[in-house]
Amino acid sequence: MNLTFYNDRATWLHRLDPRTKIGGVLLIFVVCLCFNHPLFIAGILASVLAIFTAAKSLKVLWKLRFLLVLLFVFSVVLWPFFIKGKTILLEWHGLEVSRESLLYGLAMGLRLTTFVSAGLLLLATTKNEEITNGLIRLGIPYPVAFALATAIRLAPTFADAGATIVQAQVSRGLDLDSKNIFGRFKRFAPLSIPIFISAMRYTNFLAMALESKGFRPDAPRTSYYEPQTTGRDWLVLGSLTLILAACLYMRVALHWGIIISGRL
Template sequence: MNLTFYNDEATWLHRLDPRTKIGGVLLIFAICLCFNHPLFIALILTGVLAIFTTAKSMKVLWKLRFLLVLLFVFSVVLWPFFIKGKTVLFQWHGLEVSSESLLYGFAMGLRLMTFVRAGLLLLATTKNEEIANGLIRLGIPYPVAFALATAIRLAPTFADAGATIVQAQVSRGLDLDSKNIFIRFKRFTPLSIPIFISAMRYTNFLAMALESKGFRPDTPRTSYYEARITGRDWLAMGVLTLTFAACLYLRLSLHWGIIIPGRL
């Protein structure tokens, strides 16, 4: 089963050091949190989409189109009821919607989409092993990164096994489509137990293979992938850091981009 969002191209973004990309995505997240006015967030979203274009990865977004639209609608519909603004549009049994809260909902919908897209930017241009390697170089202890990398390697295998288990139980007559809530609950047992046991049978083998290859959790080791920070990386980080600083200034000193004060 192939599940990754990685989009095999050779653009500048693909060539950036994984540390830069992880840091960069975190900075974009932070930039998004500076404003809650839809116009400002729309601007940030445009920026993210521009980067997507230069990374030749727009098609990755297409894969998640339904999710993105859903997230947006969800936010736009939900938030107005939970935020209080000055210009009340209508009131009904204690629920009130104001024009500010509508705008806020719209902004949050855009922000959520920007979050997901920024995350995809990392996933589309960075291989899983690069992410793990980047995390190690950012200071995560090796055993933790190893657990992450191995889990990424095993997840598709277990997902395949999960699909087979579903087929095996369906062949025996298990009804997966029932609308009855109790039948839905009952089906969990024949699915979850085989998933658990068949995976757990791996554990001891994995640990044995690991020790047999000379692995020790607390001794130093070398790394096959060497990360190289180049001028490009410094440039990317510099631009993003400056942007973030500028946004902080706009928000904190000039109070721009605020629809609902007191919220991120």
């Protein structure tokens, strides 16, 4: 299983300053919070998908389709039970589902999907080193930025090791599909312990290799990749800010895009 998200293409999105992309993703997050009507959020999601297409990176989303669908379905199924609405559709032993809560659940599912997609958009178009660089230039302390970028970098490696470990234990007869709850506890150790140990070993080696190459988190270093801020970056940030302002106006002044008022 390959969990590397970066998709090496030469699109204008790839060339944006990482700071613009980090800022842009945050703006999209806030825009998502402006509405809780599913149609409005679906519109935002559609725009994010359009940007994905422009970045020629839809395949990155496709890689994570199961996770995205899972998040969406969970939200849609669970939210309605925790929200009260006016138009009751179903009532059963004190649990009730209303038209509003259903729509709200749908909106939350879409919102979660949009969040994850926007985050993936950043990862798909920005190299790890660029993210580190962007975070540092945004004032994040180097060790924090480096740790964050390393965590993103190591995820696919550990996923790989995890897949091998699953195969090794399945070869010994471990049944991952068993429905027995005790069985489930029993199969926790055979998978988690080797994964934990290989992760420890790996990070230890990595730390040794970094130090041996003269790396220290607190020392100054130059950067091979120096992002350039161009007019395009300002254009992107400016447009997103305008969009956010427009959305806030719609929500606050016009009361658009609201299923349940008083909630994000």
